[in-house]
Amino acid sequence: MVQPRDDRMWALSRHVAVVLALGVALFLLSACLVWVALGCPALTGPHALAADKRFDLIKISLSVVAGVGGVLALVVAYRRQRLAEAAEHREDVRLFNERFVTASSQLGHELPMVRLAGIHALAGLADDWPEQRQVCIDVLCAYLRMPYAPSDTPWYHDEESEIRLSLTAIITGHLREGAPTSWEGHDFDFTRAVLRAADFSGARFSGGRVSFSLVRLAGGWVSFDDAHFCGARVTFGGTDFADGRVTFARTSFSGSEISFDGAEFNGAHVSFLGARFTGGVVDLSGADPDHLGTPPEFDTWETPPSGLALPATLTSNGPT
Structure with missing residues (x-):
């Protein structure tokens, strides 16, 4: 507090x-x-x-x-x-602290709807409390880092997956251009999170540090479509692309440093088709060479765009 x-x-x-x-x-x-x-x-x-x-x-x-x-x-x-x-x-500080305690306690509730209400309450508090916005964001990200084992249900619609999908949508809504209250420039730490589905489409990562390190993508669809990486320092170090789809369609890489050191492409369909590499560095050269069973897909080029570093075993069309 x-x-x-x-x-x-x-x-x-x-x-x-x-x-x-x-x-x-x-x-x-x-x-x-x-x-x-x-x-x-x-x-x-x-x-x-x-x-x-x-x-x-x-x-x-x-x-x-x-x-x-x-x-x-x-x-x-x-x-x-x-x-x-x-x-x-x-x-004001007393009231903000009370809201913070109430919303944070809801995140640990046994009922899914109460946890979802706590997420919305904490996001609203982040909007109203600029001085401690990063603290609220840290708690929301910490929720995604809590241990989670997705259940084997059709369409990936177990309750916890839906809550986590709603949480990523709330975060992304604050990172899109024209958001009523922008969270651009803040840090987002998703380290070791388990994501069955997530919506980061249209997000602008324009500052701060964003970590997807050691994230496990356990099926479903994780979308970075139409996102803009234009200044943030982003890492996918050790990320396990294990299952499902991860798409970067029409994603713009224009100024960020994005690292995939130690990333494992073990089964997920990862697509960069339509992505635009116009600046910054997108470095996949450090991906785990022993876990490139399903390499990421790129557009066809004679030579990769400047700033895009691919593993030695890949060309613009896939594995050599």
């Missing part, structure tokens, strides 16, 4: 003492300046300053003091505003 910020301010008595001291100093300074401006007349004797001039001198000095009094009033008003803002901030 997040602690309220520490708003340190002087005590009111200290503020008042400083302003009063400043007022006295300004009164003396203004009186001296006026006295000098009048030619430093004597205060007594035949050449003493006339009574009306003395009165003007006092009046000017008192006007300065009155201005200091106005400043003192502004100081008090400013302190009151600061205290009100600090109290409001503490109340």
